[in-house]
Amino acid sequence: MNATVDPALLxxxxxxxxxxxxxxxxxxxxxxxxxxxxxxALQDVEADLKEMEKRVSKVEKGVKLLQDEQATMKSDxxxxxxxxxxLQDEQAAMTSDxxxxxxxxxxxxx
Numbered sequence: 001m002n003a004t005v006d007p008a009l010l011x012x013x014x015x016x017x018x019x020x021x022x023x024x025x026x027x028x029x030x031x032x033x034x035x036x037x038x039x040x041a042l043q044d045v046e047a048d049l050k051e052m053e054k055r056v057s058k059v060e061k062g063v064k065l066l067q068d069e070q071a072t073m074k075s076d077x078x079x080x081x082x083x084x085x086x087l088q089d090e091q092a093a094m095t096s097d098x099x100x101x102x103x104x105x106x107x108x109x110x
Contacts (some may be wrong), residue, residue: 021039021046
């Protein structure tokens with residue numbers, strides 16, 4: 001199961017499972033084994049939901065890391081573009097040292 005899960009929806013389902021567990025404790029069952037089977041099923045659902053919550057957290061952290069990497073790559077790309085422009089300008093005009101220094105300063109990260 002590799003689908004992503006909405007954290008708010010997961011939290012809502014967990015609340016409902018907890019409420020259902022409390023209701024099951026208050027229900028009268030004719031057969032005790034039925035009650036225990038329902039309680040076991042709810043415990044299994046609760047365990048699955050906790051695992052899903054961990055997965056959601058892990059996915060959110062992964063997305064954040066990817067966003068940070070993307071921002072860094074975008075910044076690096078802009079720096080490379082600026083450097084290429086400067087080199088092209090220097091090559092085309094055979095600029096003096098002063099103009100080369102000026103261009104390098106423009107390409108510094110902000």
